[in-house]
Amino acid sequence: MKLVHNIGYFLREVANIINMNLLSNLLSVLGTGLILFLLGLVITGWNISSKVVETLQKEAEISAYFNETVTYNKAEEMIEYINSIDGVENARLVSETEAFSRMQDILGEEAKILELFDENPFEAYTEVRINLEEMDFVLNQISIMEGISYVRDNKAVLEQVQRLTRGLNMISYLVMIAVGITTLVIISHLIRQSIYNNKDQINTLRLLGAPDSFIGFPFLLSGILLTLTGGILATIFIVFLINMGYNQLTGALPFIPLPNRGTLLLKLSVLLPAISIFLGVLGSIFGLYKER
Amino acid sequence: MISAKGVSLRYKDGTLALKDVTMEIKPGELVFLTGPSGSGKTSFLKLLMGMEYPTTGTLTVIGQLITKEEVKNIRKLRKSIGPIYQEFKLIDGRTSLDNVMMGMRFLDIPSKKIKKIAEEAIERVHLEQKKNTLVENLSWGQSQRVAIARAVARKPALILADEPTGNLDYENAINILQLLYSFVDSNTAVIITTHATHLIQNVPHATCIEVEEGKLRIIKGEARVDETRT
Ligand SMILES: Nc1ncnc2c1ncn2[C@@H]1O[C@H](COP(=O)(O)OP(=O)(O)OP(=O)(O)O)[C@@H](O)[C@H]1O
Ligand SMILES: [Mg+2]
Numbered sequence: 401m402k403l404v405h406n407i408g409y410f411l412r413e414v415a416n417i418i419n420m421n422l423l424s425n426l427l428s429v430l431g432t433g434l435i436l437f438l439l440g441l442v443i444t445g446w447n448i449s450s451k452v453v454e455t456l457q458k459e460a461e462i463s464a465y466f467n468e469t470v471t472y473n474k475a476e477e478m479i480e481y482i483n484s485i486d487g488v489e490n491a492r493l494v495s496e497t498e499a500f501s502r503m504q505d506i507l508g509e510e511a512k513i514l515e516l517f518d519e520n521p522f523e524a525y526t527e528v529r530i531n532l533e534e535m536d537f538v539l540n541q542i543s544i545m546e547g548i549s550y551v552r553d554n555k556a557v558l559e560q561v562q563r564l565t566r567g568l569n570m571i572s573y574l575v576m577i578a579v580g581i582t583t584l585v586i587i588s589h590l591i592r593q594s595i596y597n598n599k600d601q602i603n604t605l606r607l608l609g610a611p612d613s614f615i616g617f618p619f620l621l622s623g624i625l626l627t628l629t630g631g632i633l634a635t636i637f638i639v640f641l642i643n644m645g646y647n648q649l650t651g652a653l654p655f656i657p658l659p660n661r662g663t664l665l666l667k668l669s670v671l672l673p674a675i676s677i678f679l680g681v682l683g684s685i686f687g688l689y690k691e692r
Numbered sequence: 693m694i695s696a697k698g699v700s701l702r703y704k705d706g707t708l709a710l711k712d713v714t715m716e717i718k719p720g721e722l723v724f725l726t727g728p729s730g731s732g733k734t735s736f737l738k739l740l741m742g743m744e745y746p747t748t749g750t751l752t753v754i755g756q757l758i759t760k761e762e763v764k765n766i767r768k769l770r771k772s773i774g775p776i777y778q779e780f781k782l783i784d785g786r787t788s789l790d791n792v793m794m795g796m797r798f799l800d801i802p803s804k805k806i807k808k809i810a811e812e813a814i815e816r817v818h819l820e821q822k823k824n825t826l827v828e829n830l831s832w833g834q835s836q837r838v839a840i841a842r843a844v845a846r847k848p849a850l851i852l853a854d855e856p857t858g859n860l861d862y863e864n865a866i867n868i869l870q871l872l873y874s875f876v877d878s879n880t881a882v883i884i885t886t887h888a889t890h891l892i893q894n895v896p897h898a899t900c901i902e903v904e905e906g907k908l909r910i911i912k913g914e915a916r917v918d919e920t921r922t
Pocket of ligand 2: 735854
């Protein structure tokens with residue numbers, strides 16, 4: 401088919417089709433824009449939460465506390481051994497003073513409470529960073545060591561976070577499906593409406609022998625154009641929102657591990673328009689197909 | 693070019709619009725279909741364009757069998773036909789020129805030539821001044837001429853003109869008819885329906901077929917209409 405040569409004609413047809421039902425077309429653009437914006441929000445939330453999980457997983461650690469009998473030299477030896485266990489990334493000694501000053505950092509303004517103690521209430525311990533997958537094995541290896549009084553891990557917290565993200569992923573998938581279906585319904589309905597409005601012209605073209613691809617192409621194009629406009633609107637809003645959010649969050653909550661802003665923005669401004677084009681094509685084809 | 697054997701057409705409501713038509717039309721023929729209103733002239737043209745299918749009998753147009761199963765191929769066949777409808781079927785919201793060009797865009801005509809051919813066709817029907825006018829603003833006779841321009845610009849092998857002289861004054865009617873005759877050549881057949889028998893009496897080499905209550909009866913000319921069957 402002579403798509404390229406007729407492109408001027410097709411574009412004029414698209415303008416005609418959209419003009420014929422301008423208000424409902426504009427509303428559909430807003431509607432799909434809003435829906436795709438929701439999708440953008442979910443994708444953003446998804447990105448942030450998986451970044452949090454990723455960061456937390458790197459934080460998988462065990463604290464091992466010593467018996468009173470363990471001397472400094474003995475402790476050094478034990479740490480050397482722990483470092484050789486499979487799955488241990490790094491083990492180091494945290495002295496009493498370091499433990500104290502860490503707590504001071506954590507408490508911040510509340511650190512005054514520590515002054516109530518006559519002497520440092522903290523004891524030295526080993527901080528062991530590990531692979532999350534090897535947690536159980538390493539835990540077991542360390543706890544059976546002589547001179548270790550007890551071990552503490554943050555496994556429970558990590559598992560809870562993981563469960564949370566799994567839930568979030570579920571929601572994301574559901575939202576994606578909902579967005580997909582809604583956009584398809586809106587667009588296919590719109591295309592059918594346009595086809596109905598143009599039925600005399602379509603009928604005449606058929607009588608003149610025009611192939612369905614020639615007749616349908618402007619409708620396909622207008623479907624794509626409408627969803628793409630919605631997609632671009634959604635992208636503009638989400639980019640705006642993310643920029644605002646990052647500016648606020650990085651000031652107020654510096655410890656939240658946010659994904660790289662540029663990467664996230666790029667991802668969204670490619671993904672949303674791409675999804676909208678895909679849905680536009682599919683929706684228009686449904687609309688055209690039902691009208692046969 | 694056209695071959696009908698025992699063709700009849702019964703509409704859904706039971707009207708028998710054509711009865712047992714057997715006939716043949718060759719390339720290069722000029723055929724007039726005359727007959728009273730409601731006799732079946734338009735119905736016959738509809739069959740030739742595949743807008744209706746024969747209820748009985750066999751009909752082939754430019755080698756294409758007209759049956760329901762052949763829809764796809766009939767769509768292709770229509771590219772070789774230049775139809776001029778009784779009610780024009782122009783596309784509103786477009787200019788005369790756009791309407792003519794619209795009929796050519798999906799044919800095997802180089803796209804660069806489309807506009808030039810369309811303009812020539814518009815000139816042949818003397819509508820140069822109206823080529824950029826929206827068709828809904830044209831007079832009846834002007835609309836008819838746009839319809840003719842759209843049909844002939846396609847350089848079809850078969851021109852089917854339904855009442856192209858209806859409502860036109862004598863002079864314009866003669867002009868239109870002469871224009872249509874001019875497209876008859878060794879490859880092109882032209883079929884014209886008309887009430888105006890007085891306009892066509894002296895046309896040489898024309899075949900006149902009278903349609904009466906769905907039956908075709910040859911009055912003069914070369915086309916063979918088999919009347920032995922009833
Ligand atoms: N779609 C249809 N459904 C039912 N009956 C129809 C249909 N189209 C035409 N008819 C009937 O078929 C008969 C032939 O109609 P047709 O339009 O072929 O006549 P015609 O010779 O073209 O008349 P005119 O000179 O008025 O245009 C008429 O009785 C008409 O009412
Ligand atoms: Mg008629």
